[in-house]
Amino acid sequence: MNAPRPRRRRADPAAVSRLARAAGVSALLARLLLRRGVETAGGARAYLDPCRGVLHDPSLLAGLAATRAPMDLLVRLEPGRKGWGNRVEILAARPPGSLP
Numbered sequence: 370m371n372a373p374r375p376r377r378r379r380a381d382p383a384a385v386s387r388l389a390r391a392a393g394v395s396a397l398l399a400r401l402l403l404r405r406g407v408e409t410a411g412g413a414r415a416y417l418d419p420c421r422g423v424l425h426d427p428s429l430l431a432g433l434a435a436t437r438a439p440m441d442l443l444v445r446l447e448p449g450r451k452g453w454g455n456r457v458e459i460l461a462a463r464p465p466g467s468l469p
Contacts, residue, residue, distance in 0.1 A: 380404060388413065 380403040389399035391410035399413075407416050415423075427433070 384408070 380400045384403055385396050385399045388394070388403060388408065388410070389396045392399065392402075392413035393410075394402070394413060394417075402413050402416060405416070407413050
């Protein structure tokens with residue numbers, strides 16, 4: 370049996386128009402912002418362009434150190450390459466000391 374889907378809050382069309390006009394964004398983006406609780410042009414600017422003081426320090430992410438070693442290895446093995454996709458995840462899943 371399927372669980373009932375949660376009902377999404379519908380944004381008031383007048384509020385969508387007001388926010389879109391005030392923030393200088395499309396109606397679609399204004400609708401998404403309203404669903405996330407952003408109701409003012411200032412709030413929209415802060416949400417869409419957060420300053421560094423508001424963002425969390427990425428070095429505090431759990432597991433970052435474990436992922437860093439395989440990424441450093443790939444950078445040394447293939448300098449100049451822009452991305453590695455799932456190879457980083459595969460290397461990060463290996464036990465310590467088993468890296469090539």
